[in-house]
Amino acid sequence: MTLTAAAPAGVAVRRGPGRPRDTDLDPQIIAAVLDLIDAEEEVTVSRVVERGGVSRAALYRRWPSLTTLIAAALDVGRTVPPELPLDGDLRETLFTALIGSPTSIDASGYSEARFRQRIRLVMADRALQRAYWESHVSRRRGPVERALRAGVDRGILRHDLDVEAAFDAIAGAAYYQSIVRGEPLESPATRSRLAAAFDITWRGMVVS
Amino acid sequence: MTLTAAAPAGVAVRRGPGRPRDTDLDPQIIAAVLDLIDAEEEVTVSRVVERGGVSRAALYRRWPSLTTLIAAALDVGRTVPPELPLDGDLRETLFTALIGSPTSIDASGYSEARFRQRIRLVMADRALQRAYWESHVSRRRGPVERALRAGVDRGILRHDLDVEAAFDAIAGAAYYQSIVRGEPLESPATRSRLAAAFDITWRGMVVS
Known part of the structure; x- marks a missing residue:
């Protein structure tokens, strides 16, 4: 899967306040997780770091835990659907x-x-x-x-x-x-x- | 989980016709598969053979494929529920x-x-x-x-x-x-x- 340029929804909120903006790394990290998931390999911090070409520190700055990172990766490409019309059929x-x-x-x-x-x-x-x-x-x-x-x-x-x-x-x-x-x-x-x-x-x- | 002496339902039908009856091995093989499943280890023929203490030949005589063996193991302890009353509430x-x-x-x-x-x-x-x-x-x-x-x-x-x-x-x-x-x-x-x-x-x- 090719990640689009836009960061997946929800990524921004996990960055701490006042951090330097370096949003380019987010899609890169998420892409590394998805590569591992699609290859049916276990997702570990070491593997994400290696495949994503980012530092451990950069990873932990963005994601409080591997669990929230994997959850966000699983959600890539999925969006909250639009509100439905409340009148009509x-x-x-x-x-x-x-x-x-x-x-x-x-x-x-x-x-x-x-x-x-x-x-x-x-x-x-x-x-x-x-x-x-x-x-x-x-x-x-x-x-x-x-x-x-x-x-x-x-x-x-x-x-x-x-x-x-x-x-x-x-x-x-x-x-x-x-x-x-x-x-x-x-x-x-x-x-x-x-x-x-x-x-x-x-x-x-x-x-x- | 302790296996009961009775072979799980469905085991008998998978044995070829005319084979020597050696039903004691069936629960032993199934138990080996369940041990692997419960330990979250991948179920392979080699591991079943080793853990079950049976020969590869004995395994293949009983189960045409690993898939049918795992399916039967997953069904241990589950039975077809009894017929329901067709009158009443x-x-x-x-x-x-x-x-x-x-x-x-x-x-x-x-x-x-x-x-x-x-x-x-x-x-x-x-x-x-x-x-x-x-x-x-x-x-x-x-x-x-x-x-x-x-x-x-x-x-x-x-x-x-x-x-x-x-x-x-x-x-x-x-x-x-x-x-x-x-x-x-x-x-x-x-x-x-x-x-x-x-x-x-x-x-x-x-x-x-």
């Missing part, structure tokens, strides 16, 4: 945001190989898993969760809807395809199963 | 079978550590993932899928219900907790989120 809005394309829910900006690597890494390291959840995945859920809450306010969705659980059921069905069934999200059978799972969840959310 | 029956206890959906007979290892192994090896799905996970879904189909026949669930998608949505929500949120299935917040996800899915399945 809510079902259509949600379907497009969540199931609209094979990459909607999770693989956004990702190759499948990197998705599989990401799951392996987080299952091997609970601290990384929590860091990745808190600083990345949970933030990406925001627009859909706000659209769901607006749907409750508009009287379309049940007033007692558990918005987080609704998201988990829809997204969980997609993860199930990749992780348990081992089927690519773009296969027609998978697309149709996900559409059916979305339909079940939608029916269970609306005011009847 | 379907919602209650399904809830108990799927969400009733922290280990209902997936971790049945498993430590969480082994669950995490299983996910890492299948994400690293698509052939293993498909073998494990086809010979193990998909079979364990049977009783719930049959109960869902009976619910359609009884007129409780929608006549056009996609039973597989319904299962995926409920089970997917549980996988999402472990794999994406990184939360233990027994935590109260997780239990309550799973109950809410089940409720949404149930409402979406029933004839309205």
Whole structure:
């Protein structure tokens, strides 16, 4: 993967206040981590330093821990999706945001190989898993969760809807395809199963 | 984990016809694989042979490939759940079978550590993932899928219900907790989120 010139979102906030600006090193370090991840090599500080051509000191100045660095690297190419329209056809809005394309829910900006690597890494390291959840995945859920809450306010969705659980059921069905069934999200059978799972969840959310 | 004397389900069928019966070696080989998995060591034929104290020939006689052996080892302690009652309170029956206890959906007979290892192994090896799905996970879904189909026949669930998608949505929500949120299935917040996800899915399945 080629890194674009722009530093990935979230990099800047990890730099201490008053540090000299040397943003060019950030993409270089992240690229080194991604090279290691894609090569299925263990990511260690020594390897990042060697491959990235940076000093240990430069690395530690930027990243408080290897865990936050790996979490940020896993997030490269993924962005917090834009806010969703809060009026209009809510079902259509949600379907497009969540199931609209094979990459909607999770693989956004990702190759499948990197998705599989990401799951392996987080299952091997609970601290990384929590860091990745808190600083990345949970933030990406925001627009859909706000659209769901607006749907409750508009009287379309049940007033007692558990918005987080609704998201988990829809997204969980997609993860199930990749992780348990081992089927690519773009296969027609998978697309149709996900559409059916979305339909079940939608029916269970609306005011009847 | 201590292996019981009984060979795990599925072991016998992989032995070629007419072979001498030497079933004692099966648990020994499986135990060697599980030791390696639990120690987070790569499972190779050499290591299984060494740790299991069996010959390569004995290993290959029993298991056509390392993949089927690992898949069987991952399934130790897990059994196809019993058939569910097809009359009675379907919602209650399904809830108990799927969400009733922290280990209902997936971790049945498993430590969480082994669950995490299983996910890492299948994400690293698509052939293993498909073998494990086809010979193990998909079979364990049977009783719930049959109960869902009976619910359609009884007129409780929608006549056009996609039973597989319904299962995926409920089970997917549980996988999402472990794999994406990184939360233990027994935590109260997780239990309550799973109950809410089940409720949404149930409402979406029933004839309205």
